[in-house]
Amino acid sequence: MTESWRVWRPCILLPRPVQATILSNNLTHFYCSSMTITNLIRSALQHEIKSTGKLQCLKLSRAIDARSLYHVGHQHADTIFAVATAQGKAGVAVIRISGPDAQQVLTAIASRPSPPSPRQMVVATLRDPKTREPLDRAMVVSFPGPRSFTGEDIVELHAHGGPAVVKSILGALAKLRGFRMAERGEFVQRSFLNGKLNLTEVEGIKDLVNAETDAQRRQALRQSEGELGNLYEEWRTIIVLSMGHMEAMIDFGEDEQFEDGVWESTQFRIQQLRTAINTHLDDGRRGEILRSGIRTTIFGPVNSGKSSLLNYLARRRVAIVSDIPGTTRDVVESLVDIGGYPVLLGDTAGLRTADDPVERIGIEIAHERLKGETDLKIAVVDVTRPRSQLRALKPWLDQATVVVLNKVDMLELGSEMLDEWVRDAKQLTPHVVAVSVKNQQGLDQFIRMLEKLLADHYGRQDGPALTNERHRSHLVRCVDHLGRFLAEEDVVLAAEELRRAAQCVGAITGAVDVEEVLDVVFRDFCIGK
Known part of the structure; x- marks a missing residue:
């Protein structure tokens, strides 16, 4: 990590212990994926953020996934918890905890002298952290980050599903400093912000939870596993590659032979892509x-x-x-x-x-x-x-x-x-x-x-199905920009149309700034998801 970061959007630096906070529209990111960071670098003016002494802006996390970047204030973020199973009486209730202090549950509530091996379920007596009153005898498992659903440390308590048992455990967790109840869809949101999921995969998970028939389940499962997102990312890569060729034409425009060859190959590639997207759109709205x-x-x-x-x-x-x-x-x-x-x-x-x-x-x-x-x-x-x-x-x-x-x-x-x-x-x-x-x-x-x-x-069609009106509207605009590119004779203006087309596709998966749609995507999740 270098000692300075150049970002293209306002960044407010606060002293410890609050640490740096990135403000973007209405969402304060304590956790930022590299996709989000990349998209901060897009404005006309540069603002240099330097790391001096105890003041830092960003640092690499311990994540294996290179896309995952944690904010330096990660250790001061809330640890969230919620019931991940359905409400009501049941044989088992799963209580999920995620955040920097999740492992604290293993000693403070689960009464373990030492943390169990990761991903290994063990039996533990759950106790109130203040009174040490026994609450339940449960199975406990931990998933250290970043190899977890959210990319953070996760602990799950598999307790008896009686309402009184669940209520007592939630009350005990709330007594721990820095712990709070999760908001609706917050676990999935953290997974997205930490680069574990793209937006189409998030929407696929939501559809999988809501699926009522086998056909809906199959479609949602394919989307949650990345089938649709991979297709859109492939299309975006083609556009970005073409953008690079257009930039080369702008830089080396004096070479007419070079310019003609690049222009023709780029137009052919974009025409093929435009046809593929139109075919994807012309599906009778089957997926939707x-x-x-x-x-x-x-x-x-x-x-x-x-x-x-x-x-x-x-x-x-x-x-x-x-x-x-x-x-x-x-x-x-x-x-x-x-x-x-x-x-x-x-x-x-x-x-x-x-x-x-x-x-x-x-x-x-x-x-x-x-x-x-x-x-x-x-x-x-x-x-x-x-x-x-x-x-x-x-x-x-x-x-x-x-x-x-x-x-x-x-x-x-x-x-x-x-x-x-x-x-x-x-x-x-x-x-x-x-x-x-x-x-x-x-x-x-x-x-x-x-x-x-x-x-x-x-039934199953060739290729992933378009499943969401949000995707459709972005793709329609993408096709429009690709059409303008093909009709444009000015290289600079043509390159701008490609940039806008890439933004349209990137907005579907979250590869570009999509904060305006985050609330829409996450608001329909249950509390524990």
Whole structure:
């Protein structure tokens, strides 16, 4: 470490014991990753920060990972703790402690004469640090930094999950000097700030915690393991490499032969990258839809069995079922797991000409949903009068619509008309099935049809899936800057467009200054994550 640092943003130096603090927007960093430090070096003016005597700005941590830089005030930062498992009564509750004084728990509360070997669980009696009253008999494990989730020293207490036990342990930890309860998502935030995770991996962890189906779990796991972040970092590297070539053109522009070769190869490389990003964006929002739930609309005439079908799929009574036409007025929604895919089913008002003003509003809402707020449509038709109903529903049918011919139990046994009506419906959409929701006849075939449709459209695609609107907006701006680069003839202006494009991609992973989005990313985490 040299004796001086050149930074490009305001830095306030405070004397010991507070030590130096970097202020950046609304976030005070006690822990800074090298990515963050790199991005401090970007302004038009340089402010030299010198290390004199007892006053220092930054120093290298003991981290093995070269990206990890600790603030010199690390030893004065808070040590945080929280319950990492779900709230409520349980067999085991995991209490996580992270920070410079985490190891103190092993002697002050766990009553260990000496710290156990790292990553080795041992039995210990937990005691109040002041009164020495026994609190619980628990398993204790330590993860010395930087080889830990947060990059700091971590201690975990695996105690009994009774509310009184957990409360007493949290109270004991709060008595230790420099210890406090963690804020929402603070463990993950420290992991990000210490260079252990990039922002896409952080978002992947959040999605993994919130995953309700196998498809959501698989997608979130791939993202949390870096699949998406690695792709974006690869793209950013291409742009940065091209920026270097443009700078070389600016510096050695007198050599026309050199300039022509570099310009052509750079344009070709950027054109290929722009095509790849556009292909990534043009995915029908599959990843985002899978993350939030596949919006599916059940529609059809009144009394065709829409609400009964919703209740069957939800495995509970979600919608009111009645012989009275117009019972369903508003959209009734339920999230269900079909073949591992999250399907947000919506039962709509029966489509007809209605006199009741409230029912008319419900029908208008159904029309609006069918026009644009749905990813999959299920049309339910009364098989006792299929032709007139299919004719009325034709404007809303397409190749992705599933037509359900319901109430086959009301047909005479061996009726030949059913095959004819199925053929008629298949002229409008290939996905047609005859069922009786009342008798549960044909519903297995219907479920298999839905599972295949979902797997074909939302199953694993080639390459990582775009999963977040935040990513999409940055990539759209990146493509715009790349397009301007390709159209620009001035080398200096073209290089500036590449710089802005690199910033857009870097903002996704946190490779550039992203403090304005940190609160958005971390606020939805649970306290102990």
